Amino acid sequence: MLKQRIVGVLLVREGIVVxxxxxxxxxxxxxxxxxxxxxxxxxxxxxVMLDISSPQARLRLDVLMERVAPYCxxxxxxxxxxxxxxxxxxxxxxxxDRVVLNTAVLDDPKLITQGADRFGAQAIIASIDAKPxxxxxxxxxxxxxxxxxxxxxxxxxxxxxxxxxxxxxxQAIHRDxxxxxxxxxxxxxxxKAVSVPIVVLGGVGSPFHFVEAARLPGVCGLAAGNYxxxxxxxxxxAKAVLKKAGIAMRQDSxxxxxxxxxxxxxxxxxxxxxxxxxMLFIHYVDEVI
Amino acid sequence: MSxxxxxxxxxxxxxxxxxxxxxxxxxxxxxxxxxxxxxRIAQADGLILPGVGAFGEAMSRIHALGLIKVLERRVLGxxxxxxxxxxxxxxxxxxxxxxxxHQGLGWIDASVDRIPADVSIxxxxxxxxxxxxxxxxxxxxxxxxxxxxxxxxxxxxxAPNEVITAVTDVGKPLVAAVRRGNIWxxxxxxxxxxxxxxxxxxxxxxxxxxxxxxxxxxx
Numbered sequence: 001m002l003k004q005r006i007v008g009v010l011l012v013r014e015g016i017v018v019x020x021x022x023x024x025x026x027x028x029x030x031x032x033x034x035x036x037x038x039x040x041x042x043x044x045x046x047x048v049m050l051d052i053s054s055p056q057a058r059l060r061l062d063v064l065m066e067r068v069a070p071y072c073x074x075x076x077x078x079x080x081x082x083x084x085x086x087x088x089x090x091x092x093x094x095x096x097d098r099v100v101l102n103t104a105v106l107d108d109p110k111l112i113t114q115g116a117d118r119f120g121a122q123a124i125i126a127s128i129d130a131k132p133x134x135x136x137x138x139x140x141x142x143x144x145x146x147x148x149x150x151x152x153x154x155x156x157x158x159x160x161x162x163x164x165x166x167x168x169x170x171q172a173i174h175r176d177x178x179x180x181x182x183x184x185x186x187x188x189x190x191x192k193a194v195s196v197p198i199v200v201l202g203g204v205g206s207p208f209h210f211v212e213a214a215r216l217p218g219v220c221g222l223a224a225g226n227y228x229x230x231x232x233x234x235x236x237x238a239k240a241v242l243k244k245a246g247i248a249m250r251q252d253s254x255x256x257x258x259x260x261x262x263x264x265x266x267x268x269x270x271x272x273x274x275x276x277x278x279m280l281f282i283h284y285v286d287e288v289i
Numbered sequence: 290m291s292x293x294x295x296x297x298x299x300x301x302x303x304x305x306x307x308x309x310x311x312x313x314x315x316x317x318x319x320x321x322x323x324x325x326x327x328x329r330i331a332q333a334d335g336l337i338l339p340g341v342g343a344f345g346e347a348m349s350r351i352h353a354l355g356l357i358k359v360l361e362r363r364v365l366g367x368x369x370x371x372x373x374x375x376x377x378x379x380x381x382x383x384x385x386x387x388x389x390x391h392q393g394l395g396w397i398d399a400s401v402d403r404i405p406a407d408v409s410i411x412x413x414x415x416x417x418x419x420x421x422x423x424x425x426x427x428x429x430x431x432x433x434x435x436x437x438x439x440x441x442x443x444x445x446x447x448a449p450n451e452v453i454t455a456v457t458d459v460g461k462p463l464v465a466a467v468r469r470g471n472i473w474x475x476x477x478x479x480x481x482x483x484x485x486x487x488x489x490x491x492x493x494x495x496x497x498x499x500x501x502x503x504x505x506x507x508x
Contacts, residue, residue: 001458002410003417003437040483045417070312075439075481092341095308097441097481117388119304119342120376122413122441166413166443197411218411250417250437252483289317289487 003250004214004242005045006235007199007223010035012051012080015059019226020052021177023129023145029229032064037071039228043236043253044074048125048169048199048223050100051080052144062090069095077125085114092119100169102127103142105156106149109163116164124167125199126160128153130186131173138186145173153186154193161194168194169223172202177226179205182213191218199223207241207266214247233257241266254284295497297321298333300360302350304342305376306480313480317491327359334369335497336360339480340376344385344401344444347376348393357394365396368471370496372428378467378474379446387444397469399448409460413443420465420477424454427496428466428473428489436485438465438477445476 010017010032017035018026029035032049039047049068051061058081065078078091079100088099088111104111105126115124130153133139140149140156149156157168170190172183182200191198199221200213210222228234239249240257251258261269271279299310301323314321321337322329330336340347351357364371373381382393385401393401404412419435440457446464455466457476467474473493479486 001419002414002440005416066308069306069308070315072309073313073316073481073483073486075441075478076309089303092306093308095306095312097306097309097341097478117343118346121443122415123341167415195411197413197415220411220416252437252485287484289484289491 001248002220003045003248005199005221006043006210006238006249007046007048007201007221008039008044008228008235009201009223009225010039010047010049011225012049012053012064014053014057015064019177019229023173023176033068033071035229036068036076039235040071040073042233043239043251043256044228045235045250046075046077046221047072048077048079048100050078053080055081061087062094065091065094065096079125079127083108083111085111085118088115088119092123098123098125100125100127101160101165102129105160105165106142106151109159112160112163112165116166121164121166124165125169126157126165126167127169127171128157128160128190129171129173138189141173154190157190158193161196165196167197167199167220169199169201175203178203179227181205181209184212184216187213187216187219191216194218197221201225207238207262210238210242211245211247214242214245237262237266237268295319295335295494296333297335297337297494297497298330299323299337299339300330300356301325302347302354302356304347304350305339306341307339309478309480310337310339310374313487313490314494317487317494319494325354325356327355330356330359331363333363335493336364336369336371337493338371338373338377338380340374340380342376344376344379344387344393345389345391347380348391351380360394364472370493371472372493373472373474374480375442375476375478378476379444381467381472381474382446382448385444396472397448397452397467397474399446399452399467401444401446404443404445404459404463405461407461414440414445414459414463416440418457418459418477420455420457422455422466424468426454426468426473428468428492429455430492432485432488432492438479438482438485440477442476446474
């Protein structure tokens with residue numbers, strides 16, 4: 001059966017991976033290639049790399065892909081500033097499997113169709129950035145959250161699907177870096193409007209946030225950015241928590257935390273002394289393939 | 290004979306993420322060439338046809354590059370190992386209904402259709418799914434049953450039972466791998482399936498026979 005995915009989102013700003021807070025403040029993390037390599041080792045199922053630099057300071061996305069793709073043995077999607085089919089071709093040729101479009105969904109939806117005709121619908125992800133307006137209703141935004149789309153997120157998602165997008169990435173702007181969990185109402189609203197798979201992003205602060213979203217209809221990918229940085233094995237631990245909650249996950253890393261218990265905030269609890277005593281002589285050998 | 294000296298060519302027909310396949314092979318110590326040059330393809334001892342894209346577009350590019358003759362000579366005539374990945378597998382079929390009816394290579398008696406509507410997942414089929422091997426072959430001999438591989442497709446192959454070597458479950462079984470003699474096809478992406486994928490690619494490299502001395506000097 002198809003497994004739920006943990007998707008690692010790497011935001012790149014002027015060539016450096018950053019953590020983002022509310023689409024406004026940024027903390028440097030490190031080199032893109034190293035971030036990709038670490039996520040690969042720590043049990044991630046897919047990587048989405050988004051270049052959020054200002055248009056003047058943006059590197060070519062295909063050049064970025066060339067640098068990181070050799071370190072990536074899981075699927076890789078890339079976005080940020082894609083406006084033409086030739087750019088899609090270059091980005092895919094340089095090692096990305098799929099591309100992420102956001103502003104083009106509003107300004108040039110034909111690009112989705114052209115991309116899907118040439119590379120297949122499964123290669124085009126439409127990213128919908130949204131937050132609640134003053135009246136409490138959700139509004140969609142483009143240009144990195146700076147420009148109103150004057151559409152509801154559900155309308156924008158439907159527009160993307162109608163033009164041929166194969167997947168919708170929902171990003172809750174107001175939850176970016178908030179660690180308070182996904183905006184589940186927003187996800188449910190968009191998921192009802194479309195029939196393609198949904199990936200959710202924005203707000204993860206504990207593995208239990210993944211569990212809440214994994215149970216919503218249509219959600220096929222659980223994405224996180226900041227949450228996966230700086231700590232080893234966050235994806236693997238999250239998968240163990242999801243598995244315990246009854247959600248089918250891919251657990252292929254040798255350390256899968258299957259038999260562990262977790263605290264309320266999703267941290268590993270110490271194992272009993274007797275168990276630790278027994279484990280002393282287990283030796284894991286690197287497999288040579 | 291080490292893997293390094295196996296002369297593998299990844300067919301570059303302007304569709305798809307060639308560099309992913311090349312870097313997965315490189316991680317196994319095999320320096321494959323990516324090329325659309327008929328001479329390079331004719332020299333290779335193993336061919337990989339990757340693919341991300343639409344069926345019709347892919348076939349017209351293969352025709353436009355004049356690759357049909359050399360592929361048929363090497364794969365059907367000389368029977369060198371051939372691996373089609375994702376779209377590369379679908380192209381092995383007779384025809385596809387993706388964006389109108391298009392003819393494929395016709396090496397395997399199969400057709401390609403949209404994933405049926407009565408599956409239990411949202412289409413496209415994107416993500417990690419379990420692969421159940423139904424026949425043992427050099428490609429999967431040492432792979433665990435129901436291991437995870439990465440799928441990313443909206444169309445699937447309808448093939449006769451005798452060529453199917455693996456299926457995956459999406460509420461109903463979909464063809465995950467096919468084989469006809471030296472021709473293998475996989476619907477999933479081994480180059481993006483971490484260690485399971487590397488094992489499969491290693492098996493493919495091992496299926497390439499040891500080179501003759503003349504061929505070695507050629508590469």
